[in-house]
Amino acid sequence: MAGKRSLFGPVDPAADAGYDEDHPTRKGFFTDTSICIGCKACEVACKEWNDVPSDHFEMLGSSYDNSFSLNANQWRHVAFIEQPKRLGEQESGLRRQAVEGAVALGMPGLGAPPDVLKAEVRLPESGEDDAVDRPDFRWLMSSDVCKHCTHAACLDVCPTGSLFRSEFGTVVVQDDICNGCGYCVPACPYGVIERRKGPKGAKNVGIAQKCTLCYDRLDAGTTPACAQACPTQSIQFGDVEELRERANARVETLHEAGIMDARLYGNDPDDGVGGAGAFFLLLDEPEVYGFPPDPVVTTKDLPDMFRKAGLAAVTLLAGAAISFLGKRG
């Protein structure tokens, strides 16, 4: 139901869209980029499950990113950023294993006694400066996705009602309604949604396409394909409220570990889009990953836009009238 926060401010999007009190809790993603390994399993799982055609693949010369961006045919996109910065302490788990003694994995030929393994993974003695061995280089990897905004510009501007708010608080395109007007494309402050241009023979060409947060899987009570496939839990699916708490805890842990770069992006219900349903833990400024640093839903200003246009319309009417009121000739 339209309320005073329908265009801007914190709100439960499903309730605002008119769902009853007993609608399911809001679902979303928390993508913790600090543990993304860039495997692209999410990209593949998404394409497989949602039958998203494969194109746009080129050797782009941008690290391991050959899928370019989120677009009509890319509903998850893994960004790769190479930076001349020290990686720092990394808890790979291997270290701990070495200290605690090797674990027999049951692999054939693993007969080496624990001390040999320990010798291979030489640990620095306490106080020893191991910085010299490490290059000034780090890789940032981040799996981007539709943000399922609380205030979704794409949904607001859609003239057909094809884009709708699901009972899970997500934003979904109805392929059989969309007439391909393309208005949602420039409306999205993150550049997520796009009209499918091809390839030839693919379904839904000419129609706006983006992540549905696997609406069909949510309906069946399962996890979206990307989160299911993520091997490191970089992509975590769940109730948005709970994911927000979890994200806060995670960022605190990282700060305690001295990783002051860690920050959350899109988790604040007071931000320009009313908080994203899919938010992120980043290790650098948002724009480094291709995110807008402080996005705002365009419809926040819509009442003012209509007021200005109304005034302009009155100006035109008055101007025309005055032109005809003048003397003959």
Place this chain on the structure above:
Amino acid sequence: MSGSVGREGVQDERPGIDATPGSSGGRTGRGRRRGRRRGGGDRSMVPEATFTSYYGRPIVKPSPWEADIPAYLFAGGLAAGSSLIAAGADLTNRPTLRRSGRLGAIAALTFSMVALVHDLGRPARFVNMLRVAKLTSPMSVGTWILSFYGPFAAAAAATELVAMLPARHRVGPLRLAPYVDRPAGVVAALFAPPVAAYTAVLLADTATPSWHAAYKELPFVFVGSAAAASAGLGLVTSPLSETGPVRRLALGGAVLELVMEHRMEHSMGIAAEPLHQGQAGRLMRAAKVLTLAGAAASLLAGRSRTVAAVSGAALLAGSACTRFGVFEAGQASARDPRYTVVPQRERLERGEPVRSDRAPGA
């Protein structure tokens, strides 16, 4: 196992989640990946701002719209202005101006409709526009404005065609034409101003930097442009004895467009840059020259039919250039991450992120 979190908490926690990478701390230097700037020739109104982006790739997506849409912006404005002129001419007994206004309006409107449908990804589903009426969608609002305006503009034009028929062919319902004539024309004129103004909201209600940043002035630029174009059509088509009002409207429209466009450029911040660069820059410069020339000529257009026609043609061309220029500037601003990142980053660095001011306890 999935990495899902439910009310019951975390399932299947794995060591990966505890990894602590990049702990060397501190902020990254800003120099790694600057947005690429086109060198040479381009004028910049603001000192170069450095910014970071992901391989210089766009953040927001440009609209998928092609020339259909700026052509529609022009034709829609022309139709709206022409309906206003036709109604004024009808009420002040200027038959040639009335006829050219009504026929011009329906021709421009028909062209607009074809352009709008042609630009859809699925043209056959055009009618889906009429499934809902959505105030949050300027395109939905515009569709409904056009749906009200169109039939009246068509009826007014039809009465002109009926009046051209020999009397013996004006039979059956066609005999009603003289009764429909003026009411249809006046109602069309009342719906016309929203037709001319809403297109500015259509562009501004996007994340396209150079369209959204222009939202305060763009409606005035567009109605000025509509007035100038339609008055231009009147100047081209009508005899000197009838063009007094359209000369005044031409001048007023041109001045409104030029003044508001100037103010717009100064309120847009760096999002004004694309209005001066490349294709959009050429179009905007042409628009200014043509509109100024047309307005100047309109002052003398009462004395010579030739001058009137030249003035009218210049105003029409100027209006078209304005629409294409604004459209292209927006497209260019979306393709360059600079116009998305820099204003937002500056906002953050001033300590003024856009946040809702929640009432205490809310």
